[in-house]
């Protein structure tokens with residue numbers, strides 16, 4: 001998780017590099033040479049030298065370069081904006097139009113801290129060619145959830161804002177915490193690592209309390225679930241961060257937000273404004289890809305999401321062939337997990353911040369194929385292509401043929417429907433096998449409010465799940481999978497393409513995963 005979040009944090013910086021042709025790009029190229037001194041600094045010719053510690057972070061899979069170092073033809077801006085080919089010089093010269101009120105805030109009318117936030121926001125908007133700021137509605141969602149040292153400056157800045165009495169314009173939701181010392185990492189070794197690694201967690205949680213987040217029972221990446229209630233009306237401008245939430249919100253709810261980096265969500269929340277560009281505009285929501293899903297059976301949602309993310313990178317896809325899985329074209333509490341699985345995979349294997357599903361998602365229902373941009377490209381996912389994508393998922397376990405040791409379900413967080421479905425699938429399969437306990441622990445990731453509903457409405461099943469070795473936890477799955485030494489200690493299995501993308505945990509379809517959980521073995525040929 002740290003790596004992922006780190007890249008999110010860096011996204012603006014990398015985005016800026018990509019947007020900067022000419023002189024600065026040349027500087028970047030020179031900077032790519034190994035740093036000799038190990039210390040950051042500027043060379044005599046004005047080039048920036050990367051510090052030793054940063055050399056591993058110089059390249060990211062979102063830089064538009066293939067493993068061979070050659071351009072793939074894709075350029076990402078990390079905002080989901082369609083400004084990838086903007087010229088830096090133009091972007092830097094650009095000036096948004098501010099209202100008198102906005103200008104007054106910038107000039108300090110509401111105090112020094114708010115003026116600083118406005119300065120950051122205006123620079124952000126200018127960089128991406130926004131024409132103006134728009135008022136936000138609904139409620140923000142923040143992915144500021146890691147209280148690690150590298151977040152120190154951001155946490156300090158937010159603390160200053162809280163001390164100055166600033167608050168989000170509406171109560172907002174926040175991603176899950178990166179650990180759970182009650183249900184998952186309740187052992188001295190993990191706890192030591194956590195308390196040493198997340199030294200600023202308390203400070204960060206305290207910031208959220210003061211800026212307007214609810215209590216920890218509401219922590220989740222699936223903020224749009226009924227049990228959380230952050231689901232603004234279609235067309236609402238909001239400031240969300242967290243790739244899977246942005247992706248779901250833009251696509252399934254029809255809200256309008258860019259893929260904000262950590263911290264930019266809260267800056268916009270405190271100002272109640274966001275620069276209008278990218279996925280917030282009609283132009284930015286046009287699809288550059290027509291993706292035709294032609295699998296003979298229900299697709300593997302994580303696999304097709306991965307396929308789309310790899311192909312489209314950050315472009316918007318218009319997907320056909322999926323409406324038959326949504327009765328009357330409706331996304332409900334019982335089927336939203338399908339789009340959650342597909343969308344989060346598009347956002348983690350690529351940087352897709354919005355997709356349209358023909359006959360299902362709000363923009364597509366309203367405009368249909370008119371959403372296809374001029375010159376769009378077509379990508380067909382049939383059985384063969386789906387199988388090809390799955391065949392590219394590597395086995396990253398150090399002991400490749402050893403047995404699995406734990407299962408991870410719920411990234412993004414499980415819905416109530418999924419919790420009950422998995423409870424039944426596992427306990428019924430155990431009954432059938434004459435067993436009371438799963439062969440490996442099963443971690444079920446969900447917000448506390450979903451767990452509370454399950455206990456209330458399905459108490460007997462929940463007790464059975466607990467006895468079977470299924471643990472409910474409200475932490476982030478990838479944060480666990482990203483812990484130091486995890487891959488040496490744990491051989492994980494999951495049905496989340498997103499978790500697979502970021503960890504050494506292996507991906508299996510639901511039916512195979514059930515067998516693994518019951519037997520503790522990977523079925524032959526799986």
Ligand code: F3S
Nearest residue numbers: 221411412476477478
């Ligand atoms: Fe949620 Fe963590 Fe996965 S924030 S989407 S469980 S990476």
